[in-house]
Amino acid sequence: MKGNFIDNLPKVYGIYTGGFIGFIIIMAIAEQMGMTAKAIGIAFVAFTVFIYALIGWLSRTAQADAYYVAGRQVPTVFNGMATAADWMSGASFVAMAGGIYFKGYGYMALLVGWTGGYVLVASLLAPYLRKFGCYTVPDFIGTRYGGNLARFSAVVVLTVASFTYVTAQINATGTIASVALDIPFQYAVYVGLVSILLCSMLGGMRGVTWTQVAQYIVLIIAYLLPVFWISNKMGAGFFPHFMLADEVARIGELEQQFGFVKNAAADLKTVPKGLAGITKAHSAVNATPWAFISLALAMMMGTASLPHVMMRYFTTPSVKAARKSVGWSLFFIFLLYSSAPMLATLSKLSLIDPNLPTGIIGKTFAEVEAIDWYQNWNQANLMFISDFNGNGTLELNEFFMGGKAVVLATPEIAGLPYVISGLVAAGGMAAAMSTADGLILAIANAISHDVYYKIIDPKAETAKRLLVARVLLVVIGFAGATIAAMEIQGILGSVIWAFDFAMSGLFFPLVLGVWWKRANRQGAIAGMLGGLAAGAWYLVWVRTGGSGFLGITQLTFGIFGSAVSLVLMVVVSLMTAEPDKATQKMVDDVRVPSGKSILGRSH
Amino acid sequence: MSNQQKHWEKTRGLLFITLAIWFVFSIGIFLFGAEMNEVTGPFGYPWTYWFTCQGSLGAFVILIFWFANRQEKIDEEFGFSEREDE
Numbered sequence: 063m064k065g066n067f068i069d070n071l072p073k074v075y076g077i078y079t080g081g082f083i084g085f086i087i088i089m090a091i092a093e094q095m096g097m098t099a100k101a102i103g104i105a106f107v108a109f110t111v112f113i114y115a116l117i118g119w120l121s122r123t124a125q126a127d128a129y130y131v132a133g134r135q136v137p138t139v140f141n142g143m144a145t146a147a148d149w150m151s152g153a154s155f156v157a158m159a160g161g162i163y164f165k166g167y168g169y170m171a172l173l174v175g176w177t178g179g180y181v182l183v184a185s186l187l188a189p190y191l192r193k194f195g196c197y198t199v200p201d202f203i204g205t206r207y208g209g210n211l212a213r214f215s216a217v218v219v220l221t222v223a224s225f226t227y228v229t230a231q232i233n234a235t236g237t238i239a240s241v242a243l244d245i246p247f248q249y250a251v252y253v254g255l256v257s258i259l260l261c262s263m264l265g266g267m268r269g270v271t272w273t274q275v276a277q278y279i280v281l282i283i284a285y286l287l288p289v290f291w292i293s294n295k296m297g298a299g300f301f302p303h304f305m306l307a308d309e310v311a312r313i314g315e316l317e318q319q320f321g322f323v324k325n326a327a328a329d330l331k332t333v334p335k336g337l338a339g340i341t342k343a344h345s346a347v348n349a350t351p352w353a354f355i356s357l358a359l360a361m362m363m364g365t366a367s368l369p370h371v372m373m374r375y376f377t378t379p380s381v382k383a384a385r386k387s388v389g390w391s392l393f394f395i396f397l398l399y400s401s402a403p404m405l406a407t408l409s410k411l412s413l414i415d416p417n418l419p420t421g422i423i424g425k426t427f428a429e430v431e432a433i434d435w436y437q438n439w440n441q442a443n444l445m446f447i448s449d450f451n452g453n454g455t456l457e458l459n460e461f462f463m464g465g466k467a468v469v470l471a472t473p474e475i476a477g478l479p480y481v482i483s484g485l486v487a488a489g490g491m492a493a494a495m496s497t498a499d500g501l502i503l504a505i506a507n508a509i510s511h512d513v514y515y516k517i518i519d520p521k522a523e524t525a526k527r528l529l530v531a532r533v534l535l536v537v538i539g540f541a542g543a544t545i546a547a548m549e550i551q552g553i554l555g556s557v558i559w560a561f562d563f564a565m566s567g568l569f570f571p572l573v574l575g576v577w578w579k580r581a582n583r584q585g586a587i588a589g590m591l592g593g594l595a596a597g598a599w600y601l602v603w604v605r606t607g608g609s610g611f612l613g614i615t616q617l618t619f620g621i622f623g624s625a626v627s628l629v630l631m632v633v634v635s636l637m638t639a640e641p642d643k644a645t646q647k648m649v650d651d652v653r654v655p656s657g658k659s660i661l662g663r664s665h
Numbered sequence: 666m667s668n669q670q671k672h673w674e675k676t677r678g679l680l681f682i683t684l685a686i687w688f689v690f691s692i693g694i695f696l697f698g699a700e701m702n703e704v705t706g707p708f709g710y711p712w713t714y715w716f717t718c719q720g721s722l723g724a725f726v727i728l729i730f731w732f733a734n735r736q737e738k739i740d741e742e743f744g745f746s747e748r749e750d751e
Contacts, residue, residue, distance in 0.1 A: 167698070170717035177722045178691035184729045185683045189736075303719065307709025345714040347699040354695050362691060380747045382737060389729040396722050403718040653673055654745040 142390025152234025160465025179365025195659025219567030284489020364561025566597030566623025585635030597623025
């Protein structure tokens, strides 16, 4: 190929996408020729992980600006794809449609929150931090406010938030690897970890960027193809997003007809852990305005504070490109998020509508227990039925399912070939790996650049800095995997906590750093540490039986944390001296796109 | 007022407009979620349901691109846009 790599990107990824589709077709043919389901699953996961590792190896580098910010030459659209993969975690891929399926409107606050946050990223932060020219988020805090304590406080908040998040992602890679490769979870977690490190260790941000683009392509094909296929097969409409209104209305009708019968507590005890029944209306408004808005708001402010997202915009060639790139990121995220409710609708209708051949409600227990897919998913502990009222037919309140089953089992229920299930496993793996990579890199970079290089040993040579960065990457990865292997908190719970921690400590120190010249070091430190402490206290208080106030729950504790952070930051800043002239000049320079960045190209 | 101050004033004005639109689609309409859901909206979905699935999400995508274009115009107007070779 002529020209350099960047100019050839559309061609490179075009060939890659074609190759991946070719691989899907080969697998489909192999299935017809008698390849077993298990072998297809292994082939999909092994093949895609091998490609990512290859990209990671090709992107190896020994330069600081390539390692930390991919040489600042990632084009707008490709950075959008990489950010989308970075952003959409195992939770988005595997658990989101399930959440919508079970909880309906109240849960969909997450869809609004996890997209609306990008408006804040684009308008309040990303372009200014790009102009600043920092390598990491604490790099901005440390330079804008000055002093090692401010820098270190930012590293603390970043580590708490990102580490909470990363254990959930390693857990998700482990779950998928254990199912697809058929190995015990405790080992599968480390298989997942090694795959993650292969992408990031040699090339740092450069390696992660180009693998994330590849992972986005896999995950979006793996999510959209089944949704469109199922919709067509069910006769629901060839373009589900615009054509499922009748199906949504039909679910409402069936809900009325069946009613939401409440099960006795003793009966519910017999249901395996983690499975749930349908107890909430599908499309009706089932949450108070404040419950919905507070969750959406917490997720939006959390989005704008999570360092692994913010640092993706440090890699664009210009400030202008950073802004546009946020738009592209959200566009690529929109493709998946707007499909999740459609998948939930199709999945639910195919299971509960007695008029459809796949519907199981109203059938006898003997009939349901004879269905192949029911047996498979019952064995995998993701489906369960029990005749509570003893009438021999399955009622809506007697059917239980795991949240993951909506994405994992719906293709099989709809009668799609197994190759689609293999594809979905590869997509889930891509989603979890790409997010874990971004997070581990964010933590390792903050510690290696901000703590080691800027605070401990400012004279360290590039080679030594990058060695430290890589050692930290491995250490943090293993720490995350060890905790993930203990399975303390469910995937989605810890993801939401990460957003709350990030917004408690970082939202206002970041935003006011650009938008309020008067904000000073003392205020920022008080805001970061005070906000984080207040948020953590509230979480512990509610978890240990505290009643909470203003309807703030353990999922939205960041609203309290960030409010404390704002008040502390403003009050302490006003009580202490204003920032010096040099700092004020720095803020002025950040506010215009033209001219040199504040920090040098290599620093 | 210096050129830079004027630039910042306009930038701030754009921020307020952007945040106002953001507020409507992320918070404002959900204050009336229950009432709005009674009415049939785009493609036959109930209004509130449609906003949570597609409407608000799509509005954010459009809003960011619109914001980016407006900000570029402001930067050009005051001569602060970046040169390609920088």
